[in-house]
Amino acid sequence: MQLDSILFYLFAVQILFSALMTITRRNVVYSAVWLISTLVGVAGIYLLQGAEFLAGVQIILYIGGITVLFLFVIMLVPVSEESKQRRFSSQLWIVLIVAVLLTGELGYFLWQGADSFQMGEPTPPAEIGTVTTNSEQIGQVLFSEYLLPFELASILLLVAMIGAVVMAKARPGAE
Amino acid sequence: MPRGYIPILIFLVLAFAFPVVTILVAKLVRPSAPGKTKLEAYECGIPSDADTRGRYSIRFYLVAILFVVFDVETIFLIPWAIQYNVLGLFGLIEMLVFLAILIVGYIWIFRQGALKWV
């Protein structure tokens, strides 16, 4: 559909531009704001692909959770000192050369293999049984096929919880 | 794009335009007479000597990271909840195992006193 492609390019430009701004801003809060814009763009792309649940989760977790965490951390440190630091290290030239090489390599192989790309219409999410909506499919798959990763996720969360508390705990010797 | 999101897109545009337009329109009628004292930060009147953006309590960080953990947990619960009857007893047991691991963590941080503010 026409509208879908227009929206895709809008989101793509938004993601790339915002990502570029994120890494080039001197002020970390500006970086965070541009990061939000990047993540919103990604949510938009998910939505275009029909992954509604993922789009919602992207906004709730990445923007409402992780970016808020970033902003909290930014507020814990004085910004003025940060912005006086040198941002780019002296390895700029090496990085540039490697980046150009990698881009060239990737571009070459993409160009060589261009025939094998199948750019079909985005297929609507497959219907599993009677379930149709995206979130319900995720429920079905997550609790049957991906049972072990799901349970392991809770261990990961447990580690994150304990790690945060241990790190934040005042040590007897410090200040 | 899945059906039903076009109206939301229209709504987003209008909801964004509303505050921007009202701020700009209000600019036409409101007075503007900034002065040096007027533009100072709202504090005691003496110019503040320290930067506002200093160091704050680590507890804010702790609250934020615990929130992220619990938020992820809630998100995992949602697909289970809307498939509740389909998944049945097996799903419930899976979820109880998932929650049990996290409740252990919760009890641990509770005992550690990490939830105490002062």
Add this chain to the structure above:
Amino acid sequence: MEEILDNPYLQPIIATLLIVAVFPLVAGYMVLAERKVLADLQVRLGPMRVGPYGFLQPLADAFKLMLKEDIIPAASDKWIFWGAPVLSTFTALTAFAVIPFSDKFYVADVNIGILFILAMSSLGILGLILGGWSSNSKYSLLGALRSAAQMVSYEVPLGFTTVTALMVAETLSMQGIVQSQLDKGVWIAFSNYGLMLVPAVVFIIAAVAETNRAPFDLPEAESEIVAGFHTEYSGFRWALFFLAEYASIFVICGIAVTVFFGGWLRPFANVGFLETPLNVAFPILLFVVIGAGCALGAVRVTLAYEKAIMGVLALAMFLVAGLFAIPMINELIIGFFWFLFKVLIFIYVFIWVRGTFPRFRYDQLMQVGWKYLIPISMGGLIVNGIVLLFTS
């Protein structure tokens, strides 16, 4: 003409325009209602000067805020200072897009409705943090940190209780949630042998805290940090923050009504013989009583223009009562009536709570969230899950 009427986007666009245009006025009258109810709770009269019984106060306030000077502190970060209130208003208004006002009046009914609202409310926190940070004032930054920490803390029990309700509804679509309550013939809050009342009550407590309202209004504790995150804001930008706050109150009451209390369904939606008394007699009686009150007010006030306003109001109320008597129109507006009626009850409860309870201390506030509401909501989820499974 036919083509325009058949356009599937016509109804959403009209709904969108109505919401964006009318809500600022509604917010103004929410403020007036709040002042009036608080005054009543404290045996005062409240605003009485502008218009009859202070009826025109919101308009006067709006004009005043328009004409106020807009101060941008010299030390502030201009761009973010500009953007924060826009972001706040934007996210607060956007949540309206999926609220089911009635079976016919809504902007969009998407498959992830409730998730969309949760996403927007978590975005709202950003406007507040950025506003507080950009002001470069100690009160603002401290207020922003406080309110953000509070909001994220209470979002956890809010999420758990919502999930508990979703177990019964088994859908994320807002209309779907209402429909499931119609099918089951019982509001979710009263289902599962009354066990769902626990998450419903926890949800309401968390909702009060999530919207930074008294007794959880620490971010705006005047005696400690002036006005919290919007200390440096003035004029219309401040008004936008205020608008966002009232919009989020309306939205969260709307979620509570939709998810737990039947949305646009009337009480006992499946009991046939209550159809006429509840859907026809009740609204007519309600509006006739309100109209009679306005008429009485028209007799009491002395100034001619005040008499005119009250008279027109009384007439309008009688007219609305008349509309409910016409079956065809009744069918169109009855869902909307019940939804608004329930939301207004919740807003009244919010104000009532504000007028009754003293403010918490900050450590108490965090304890209520993390040590009581989270375990209770988690326990409620597990118990409800087990009971629901073994009874179905």
